[in-house]
Amino acid sequence: MGVAPYYYRKGEKITDRNGKTVELSKLLRRKDCPLSKGIKQNLRDLKEIRDAVEHRLFGKSDGKWLSLFQACCLNFDKTLCDLYSEKLSLQNDLAFALQFAKLNVEQITTVQGYDIPKYIEALDARLNKSLDEDDLKNLEYRFRVIYTLDSGSKSNSHMKFVNPDSAEGKEIRNVLVKHKPDDELYPHKPNVICQIITNETGYKFTLHNHTQAWRKFKVRPQKGADNPEQTNMEYCLYHSAHNDYTYSDKWLEKLIDLVKNPIEFEKLKKIKI
Numbered sequence: 001m002g003v004a005p006y007y008y009r010k011g012e013k014i015t016d017r018n019g020k021t022v023e024l025s026k027l028l029r030r031k032d033c034p035l036s037k038g039i040k041q042n043l044r045d046l047k048e049i050r051d052a053v054e055h056r057l058f059g060k061s062d063g064k065w066l067s068l069f070q071a072c073c074l075n076f077d078k079t080l081c082d083l084y085s086e087k088l089s090l091q092n093d094l095a096f097a098l099q100f101a102k103l104n105v106e107q108i109t110t111v112q113g114y115d116i117p118k119y120i121e122a123l124d125a126r127l128n129k130s131l132d133e134d135d136l137k138n139l140e141y142r143f144r145v146i147y148t149l150d151s152g153s154k155s156n157s158h159m160k161f162v163n164p165d166s167a168e169g170k171e172i173r174n175v176l177v178k179h180k181p182d183d184e185l186y187p188h189k190p191n192v193i194c195q196i197i198t199n200e201t202g203y204k205f206t207l208h209n210h211t212q213a214w215r216k217f218k219v220r221p222q223k224g225a226d227n228p229e230q231t232n233m234e235y236c237l238y239h240s241a242h243n244d245y246t247y248s249d250k251w252l253e254k255l256i257d258l259v260k261n262p263i264e265f266e267k268l269k270k271i272k273i
Contacts, residue, residue: 003027006034006083034083038138039075041131046072186237186246193252201259212271213255220245 004021007014014022025047027033028040035043046068080088188196190210197205214220220231220238229238235251238244259265 003033003035003079035079038071038135039079041135041138042068042071042075186248188247188249188252190245190247193247193255196252197255197259200256203259203265205255205259208273209269210255211273212268213258215273216268216271217254219247219251 003024004014004027007027014027016022024043028035028043033040049068077090080090190207194205194207194210197203214236215222217235218232219236221228228243229240231238231245234248235254236245236247239246258268
C-alpha cells in the first residue's frame with residue numbers, strides 16, 4: 001500500500017534488529033499511519049483472510065470477498081496519488097476490473113447459488129461482527145456497486161455498474177425496492193402497528209400517537225397532498241389503488257424504541273396535529 005516508502009521519505013527507521021522491514025500490520029497500528037480508517041480495516045481483514053485460507057483454494061467461495069479485493073486495488077492507486085503524486089496513478093495503464101472473466105446472466109445466477117464452505121462463512125461472520133454499520137458501508141473498506149442489465153437477450157446483456165452512494169445509484173435502488181412485493185416490504189397498517197406497540201411496550205399507543213410520529217419524522221405527506229406518493233421509502237409506501245399507506249418493519253422498530261423511552265414518548269405526545 002506504499003506505507004513503508006512513506007516512512008522512508010520521512011527519514012524514519014522501520015526495520016527490526018535483523019534489518020527486516022516492520023510488518024504492515026504493525027505499521028497500521030501506528031498513530032501516525034497516513035492511511036484512512038476504511039483502508040486500514042480493509043487491509044487488516046485481507047490479512048486475516050490470507051492467514052485463514054493460506055495454502056487452501058478459495059474455489060467457488062472467492063466471490064465472497066471480491067468487494068474487499070476491489071476496494072484494496074482502488075485504495076492502492078488512491079494512496080499512491082495522495083502520498084506521492086498523481087503521476088504515479090495506475091488507472092491509465094491498468095484500467096481493468098478485478099474480475100477478468102466475462103460472465104453471462106446464467107453464470108451469475110449459478111455463482112450466486114454456490115454453497116460456501118463453513119470455515120469461509122465463519123470467517124466472514126467474524127470479520128463483519130467486528131465492524132459497525134458505518135464501517136461496512138465505507139467504500140474504502142468494501143467496494144460496492146449497483147448493477148443493472150441493459151436491454152437485450154440473455155446472451156448479449158450488458159452490465160452497468162453504478163456507485164450506490166451516487167444520485168443515480170439511489171434512484172436505481174428506489175426503483176428496485178418498488179418492484180418488490182409491497183406486502184413483504186411494508187406489511188403493517190397503522191391500527192396493527194398501534195396494537196403491536198401497545199402489547200410490546202405496555203404503554204397505550206393510539207392512532208393519534210401514530211399520526212404524531214409520522215409527522216414528527218416526516219415519513220409521509222399530509223392528507224390531501226398533491227403528491228401523496230412522496231414518502232420516506234425506508235418506512236412507508238403509498239398505495240394509489242386504495243389511497244392509503246402501509247409501513248415497514250423498520251418503522252415499527254423505530255416506534256417501539258421511541259415508546260420504550262419515556263422522555264421521548266412524552267415529547268411525541270405533546271406534538272399538535
